[in-house]
Amino acid sequence: MTKLRPMTPTDAPAVLAIYAEGIATGHATFESAAPDWVHFDEGKLAAPRLVSLDGEGGVTGWAALSPVSSRCVYGGVGEVSVYVAEAARGKGLGRILLQALVDGSEAEGLWTLTAGIFAENTASIRMHEQCGFERLGVRCGLGKMGHGPMAGRWRDVVQMERRSTVVGID
Template sequence: MPTIRPMTSADADAVLQIYQEGIDTGHATFERDPADWAKFDAGKLARPRLVAQGDSGDVLGWAVLSPMSSRCVYGGVAELTIYIAAAARGQGIGKALLMALVEASEAEGLWTLVAGIMRENEASIRLHEACGFELLGYRKRIGKMGFGPMKGKWRDIAWMERRSEVVGVG
């Protein structure tokens, strides 16, 4: 199993490369290209940001959180993003990384994590379900693909949520 550790700016190239691999599937994001590191960094919460690192030191996957809203009432709610390197998929790395992110998010006082996953990304939906996320429903025709094998097609997004059992339970 990989080592799960905090993401640093030294991981930027590997993180953006793995993001590109996800983009290339056509089922991970509406984004056509990964942002540069400064833009990526600016849109995420400072903590937690995690990477899964293999024995040889290579980054095998990453997980980060973005604020759900700037309104204070949503201060404990974040949207998660998780990507696993193509060569590392199907090895349990995603589950280890996502569960570590859940634990780290609770340590930061977050009580709800949400995820928007393209309907066709069944592996990601199963991963989230295995980590305690509930499928709330589908946001139908939420966006039109601008690239890839589904270019020009409207996409449905599975909306999933995990409510902490230790933070915000009172």
């Protein structure tokens, strides 16, 4: 059984290490390096922020939301980030984290979650679909990759969205 709990500042080294592992794949983000904790923390909503733990209490993954805009009208919209440690991938942990993030976002009053996923990352696209996200379209050649196996190539990003069925939209 996977144990989840809220992310705390003491998780920073593990969270940033897992983020760096994801970055190294070249299929997770345009970012080329994990930020320091201060910048990571400033770029995420206060809640929900989750970590998954192994049987010994070690962090195996994390999930958090970033604001999509500073404008108040977008206060109920968050952009999803889910990262799983290399050693824990392929076991369904990402889906567990994402579903818990969805549930936590609704408890916080968010009505829309967004995700931008590299088109080649079919496992992540499938995971988001399993958690109620729909494909909105593809942003072709959104950015030029600066690192990893696709360095120098323009990347297509699949835009996905999940509208809450719990938090009402009038």
